[in-house]
Amino acid sequence: MVSRNLPPSTSPYAIPVFDLMHRPGEMREKVLDIVVPEAFGNAVIGVPLGAPMHVDVRLESLHDGILVSADIDVTAIGECVRCLIEVEQQLEVDLQELFAYSNDEAFDYEVENDSVDLEPVIRDAIVLALPFQPVCREECPGLCPQCGVRFLDDPGHGHEAAVDPRWAVLAGLEGLTAPSPSDAIRANATDLNATDLNATDLSATDLNATDPHAVNPDATASGADVVGADHHGATEEKR
Ligand SMILES: [Zn+2]
Ligand SMILES: [Zn+2]
Numbered sequence: 001m002v003s004r005n006l007p008p009s010t011s012p013y014a015i016p017v018f019d020l021m022h023r024p025g026e027m028r029e030k031v032l033d034i035v036v037p038e039a040f041g042n043a044v045i046g047v048p049l050g051a052p053m054h055v056d057v058r059l060e061s062l063h064d065g066i067l068v069s070a071d072i073d074v075t076a077i078g079e080c081v082r083c084l085i086e087v088e089q090q091l092e093v094d095l096q097e098l099f100a101y102s103n104d105e106a107f108d109y110e111v112e113n114d115s116v117d118l119e120p121v122i123r124d125a126i127v128l129a130l131p132f133q134p135v136c137r138e139e140c141p142g143l144c145p146q147c148g149v150r151f152l153d154d155p156g157h158g159h160e161a162a163v164d165p166r167w168a169v170l171a172g173l174e175g176l177t178a179p180s181p182s183d184a185i186r187a188n189a190t191d192l193n194a195t196d197l198n199a200t201d202l203s204a205t206d207l208n209a210t211d212p213h214a215v216n217p218d219a220t221a222s223g224a225d226v227v228g229a230d231h232h233g234a235t236e237e238k239r
Contacts, residue, residue, distance in 0.1 A: 012037060013119035017111060020061040021101070030057040032118075036074075040123050045078025045089065045134045047126060055122065065100035065107070066116055074126065078134045082142035083150045087134050095125040 012034045020026045032055040039049045047053070051074060058069040072093045080087050099116040100107035109121065141151040146159050 009113055009115050009117060011117055011119055013122060014115045014117040015057065015059065016115045017059060017066050018114040020059055020066060021111065021114065023061045024063050026061040028059045030059060031055070032057060041076060041078070041127060042130055042132060044081060044132070045076050045087070045130050047074055047076050051075060055118070057118070059116070062098070064102070065098050065111055067096065067098050068116055068118065068121070069096045070094070070118065070122065072122060072126065076126070076130055080136040080140055081133050082135055082140045083152060084143070085136055085150070087136050089131065089134060091126060091129050093125045093129045095121055097121045
């Protein structure tokens with residue numbers, strides 16, 4: 001194999017096994033204390049660059065290759081998917097994999113350069129063990145959808161019930177002191193635009209409530225003027 005001519009691997013995940021090769025029945029144990037050289041994981045949690053990883057490895061020589069058994073201890077770091085604070089997750093992952101002497105496709109991994117490189121098998125095993133929805137605690141209630149406060153940081157957090165926009169129109173009318181009928185009609189027209197009330201709602205409720213005749217009989221003339229002006233505008237638009 002070409003790989004036999006390569007210099008010894010410098011990967012922290014690689015273990016030389018020349019002493020075990022083609023000696024069925026031989027067995028050796030090895031401890032790897034790795035400073036993770038490259039972060040890996042899924043979108044929300046993973047093992048960061050520089051994380052310490054402890055691996056207890058058992059290497060057994062078989063006729064076909066080297067059987068590797070490994071117990072991995074590492075801490076993954078991610079984000080609670082509900083409240084977004086950092087979460088740490090201790091992982092203990094076991095794996096067993098045969099590294100074959102042959103490059104036959106029947107084997108997923110092979111002994112290369114008289115070494116077994118555990119990086120792909122360790123990474124795959126850890127990624128499989130990572131949660132896809134990490135949470136800071138099982139009952140994490142998440143963030144307030146209105147203001148973003150983390151509920152766990154602010155027990156009893158809440159907001160006043162939202163005001164229905166149609167009631168908000170009436171609340172605005174209460175603030176008008178002794179309106180002249182035309183003022184009230186303009187105010188209604190403004191509120192109408194602001195709140196997307198349809199014309200039917202306006203004529204059925206708001207205009208009737210501020211009917212110039214009911215509020216102030218003396219204002220009949222000005223109220224009529226407003227209506228007349230509206231008529232003019234409509235007629236001119238048609239021309
Ligand atoms: Zn949380
Ligand atoms: Zn809030």
